[in-house]
Amino acid sequence: MRAFAYARPTTIAEALALLDEHGPEARLLCGGTDLVVGLRKGTIRPRLVIDLKRVAELRPEIVETGSALVFGASGVLTDLIEDARVQRHFPALVEAALVVGSVQIRNRATLAGNICNASPAADTAPALLVYGARVNLAGVDGRRSVAYDDFVMGPRQTLLRRGELVASIELPLPSEPLGAAFARLTRRRGVDLATISLCCSVSRSGVTRFAYGAVGPRPFLVTDASGVLADPAAGEPAREEILARFIAQASPISDVRASREYRHAMLAVLSRRALRTAIDRLAAQ
Secondary structure (H helix, E strand, C coil): CCCCEEECCCCHHHHHHHHHHHHHHEEEECCCCCHHHHHHHCCCCCCEEEECCCCCCCCCCEEECCCEEEEECCCEHHHHHHCHHHHHHCHHHHHHHCCCCCHHHHCCCEHHHHHHCCCCCCCCHHHHHHCCCEEEEEECCEEEEEEHHHHEEECCEECCCCCEEEEEEEEECCCCCEEEEEEEECCCCCCCCCCEEEEEEEECCCCEEEEEECCCCCCEEEEECCCCCCCCCCCHHHHHHHHHHHHCCCCCCCCCCCCHHHHHHHHHHHHHHHHHHHHHHHHCC
């Protein structure tokens, strides 16, 4: 591990000033579950680590605004999983968060860190896409809000500018009954990156949304507004045609976890399962 300077600001203004001054040579520490591993391996070599845990404005609470749930940047995944409002409105996000690392990791890892790491296999990404998440950013030039679908640009690449950080993540409360399900495939039980992951939601108005992870340079979202996928009585050929069109947009690679062909085949299997589960959950409401 290379030596680095360490700063512990107490205000967001101090943190942003440090980020702006040091640019790419600075790294943020909040949960640290990815950063600490990178520091030890030497794959991350910052000159400055900025610890955000004492910045009161980046509070860990989950706040309901009336139209959305807002997740503070320092909130850990365990708190998300155990929150009754998240369980009620965003159960697929809870399912996704439950498979991030181990219990110990979830007690430290933050939702903000999971998306800023910008891994194509980020477990929370498909659910955030399906639920229409927005990312609230704070920077030296002011604040802005961007759709999560635009935030991740590619592997380890986000829309974050110099002197900017994620202040919170916002999920709009569903405007109508919604059934949703998360699905994931790994090489084994236990701690492992996803071979493929996906989330499916079906609304009472018949709109079906799928988000796929680990099968391209970034997670992506597709939508069927025809009502065919959401209709249990729809003909199987018509539904398979739509699913095939969705899956064709994936561009998986072959690596140690699976071949490209296997990923494509299992996308179809998991898509059907998640769709059935989402429809069943909608019907149960």
